[in-house]
Amino acid sequence: MPPIVQVADLRKRYGEIEAVRGISFDVQQGEVFGMLGPNGAGKTTTVEILEGLRKADSGSARVAGVDVFADPSGVKQRIGVQLQASAFPEHLTARETVDFFAACYDLDVDAIGLLRAVELDERAGQLQERLSGGQRQRLSIATALVNSPQVLFLDEPTTGLDPQARRNLWGLIQSIRRGGTTVFLTTHYLDEAEVLCDRVAIMDQGRIVAMDPPRKLIGDLLARGFTKPVAQQQASLEDVFLDLTGHELREA
Amino acid sequence: MRQIARLTAALLRAYLRDRIALFFSLIVPLMLMVIFGYLNLGEFGRVSLAIDDQAKNSASDQLTTILKGIDTLDVTESSTDAALMKLRRTELDMLVVIPADFAIAPARPGQTVPQVTVYGDDARPQQVAVGRQIIASVIDRISFAVTQTAPVVGVKDESVQGVRLRYVDFLVPGILGVNIMQLAVFSVAFALVADKQRGVLRRIMATPVRIANLLTAHVITRLFIATGQVAVLLIVALVLFNVTIVGGLGPLVVVALLGTLLFLTIGFALAGWAQTENQVPAIAQLITLPQFFFSGVFFSKNAAPEVIRPITNLLPLTFLNDALREISVQGASLWDVRTQIAGLIVWIGLGFLLAVRLFRFERF
Numbered sequence: 001m002p003p004i005v006q007v008a009d010l011r012k013r014y015g016e017i018e019a020v021r022g023i024s025f026d027v028q029q030g031e032v033f034g035m036l037g038p039n040g041a042g043k044t045t046t047v048e049i050l051e052g053l054r055k056a057d058s059g060s061a062r063v064a065g066v067d068v069f070a071d072p073s074g075v076k077q078r079i080g081v082q083l084q085a086s087a088f089p090e091h092l093t094a095r096e097t098v099d100f101f102a103a104c105y106d107l108d109v110d111a112i113g114l115l116r117a118v119e120l121d122e123r124a125g126q127l128q129e130r131l132s133g134g135q136r137q138r139l140s141i142a143t144a145l146v147n148s149p150q151v152l153f154l155d156e157p158t159t160g161l162d163p164q165a166r167r168n169l170w171g172l173i174q175s176i177r178r179g180g181t182t183v184f185l186t187t188h189y190l191d192e193a194e195v196l197c198d199r200v201a202i203m204d205q206g207r208i209v210a211m212d213p214p215r216k217l218i219g220d221l222l223a224r225g226f227t228k229p230v231a232q233q234q235a236s237l238e239d240v241f242l243d244l245t246g247h248e249l250r251e252a
Numbered sequence: 253m254r255q256i257a258r259l260t261a262a263l264l265r266a267y268l269r270d271r272i273a274l275f276f277s278l279i280v281p282l283m284l285m286v287i288f289g290y291l292n293l294g295e296f297g298r299v300s301l302a303i304d305d306q307a308k309n310s311a312s313d314q315l316t317t318i319l320k321g322i323d324t325l326d327v328t329e330s331s332t333d334a335a336l337m338k339l340r341r342t343e344l345d346m347l348v349v350i351p352a353d354f355a356i357a358p359a360r361p362g363q364t365v366p367q368v369t370v371y372g373d374d375a376r377p378q379q380v381a382v383g384r385q386i387i388a389s390v391i392d393r394i395s396f397a398v399t400q401t402a403p404v405v406g407v408k409d410e411s412v413q414g415v416r417l418r419y420v421d422f423l424v425p426g427i428l429g430v431n432i433m434q435l436a437v438f439s440v441a442f443a444l445v446a447d448k449q450r451g452v453l454r455r456i457m458a459t460p461v462r463i464a465n466l467l468t469a470h471v472i473t474r475l476f477i478a479t480g481q482v483a484v485l486l487i488v489a490l491v492l493f494n495v496t497i498v499g500g501l502g503p504l505v506v507v508a509l510l511g512t513l514l515f516l517t518i519g520f521a522l523a524g525w526a527q528t529e530n531q532v533p534a535i536a537q538l539i540t541l542p543q544f545f546f547s548g549v550f551f552s553k554n555a556a557p558e559v560i561r562p563i564t565n566l567l568p569l570t571f572l573n574d575a576l577r578e579i580s581v582q583g584a585s586l587w588d589v590r591t592q593i594a595g596l597i598v599w600i601g602l603g604f605l606l607a608v609r610l611f612r613f614e615r616f
Contacts, residue, residue, distance in 0.1 A: 051458055076460040083458060086451035091266035103258035104459035147459075 010059035021206035032183040034197035041203040043186040064150045080144030084155040095124040101143040134165030154185040259469035281431040299379040302335040307354035345379040347371040425576035426549040440519030478512040499579035511572035517603025524610030543569035571595035
């Protein structure tokens, strides 16, 4: 099977700042591909170019067999997106929001079924602006799934969520992957990448500095003789937090 | 088509749930209407008219007496020369010269009809227009009484009781026009720029929805709201100010909707161009304020310096106000105001092109 995302020598400059400096990578069908990096590394710019929202200066990109530069609308038909800084139209319920996006694709969908898939069917009649942060992220994924996309792009999906909501979203992403959808996500949470991603690309200052499965990246580092100054604890503070407060979602 | 209908249904539902938007589209225009309606009622209520009766016969007496009995008119008798002087100093709105051969009798073939000459102050065209309406309908009624035939020249509609025409009747179409402009430009620009800043438009643009369809859905949504607004304003005008609307309500609503469409496209172009909500009021004022003053809403459009009059005559609101006024005050049909309608349609085309061109969602 050919790669579902193919990127070659992609470049993007904003005035003096070179946000993306000639990156190349492939994403295989069915995998969860993670793009890691600090804020300002160029992750969002890259993703938005692949989503057909931004024009690159040079290079090439194909998503789901479509040339992104030649046919951005064709790409939009085939992908689902969750943007980092975005919002839904106000004064619509969760169900109406899903229907609104279905109308944007000119498709009829089972809105309640989609909401059930993200465990939001009980909130179907609630105005979307009254949903909690985690609920809104799940609604966002429901709207990204209205067109049964081949690739789902998630830009920092768990930023700002509490640990329970994060883990719940991880479970959702894994179930979407099991359904056969390729997932392309960006994050700056390394634990998230380690749990979710089959492969990660680490981006810094507009370049990809490493790209491999998380286990291999760690193995390579250890092979180079790396040791942590303090022995790794067997549990983290997050484990303590989750042990004390439980894994269940805390959403009224 | 189906996509537009679905998007419109969603947008309309959201709009009707938005109390603040509803407030601005209904309550604020009503306040404007009430404030300006009362303000202008006392201030400009009467038309000052001088009569130079050169005939001094029973027919001219009859005309003068009827005119003097009309509340809206402030009638004095004066010589032509003295009246023209006053007219030039804008101390007088109108002068009516009744010729020496004035008579009210059936015209016979080959015989010239006596001409009543009316002078008007160009700087006060609203008052002059009201005065002309009154004079024309009075003459029609007198001649109708004598000849028992329909007048040769005159007012189209028997129900045109020109005598009842007051300044507020003249003012209401202008207020309607300016409210249509304000609602369309401001509500659309604010709502869409807010959507842009919050990232709503960006999220929508990540779908393959056609921009034209999305814009059309927004336009149809606002046309529904505007129809409601026009209806409420007209009802208040009829009930509160007892306004006389001579022309048909149908043509009035058609022109009002065309005007809404026009200013919506301008609102969309502005929303497309502006990046932050702070830019909206500044630019919106820049667009609406000159029209507020130069398109004959409260002030005469002829008060503008002669050099810029060719421009002010082409302003969108001028076309809208003129059409609304001719329908409401003079009972014009849609065909009668075809020039203004053509002007509105040209502006709609320009505005639509501009809106589609300026709609960009990229942040950089």
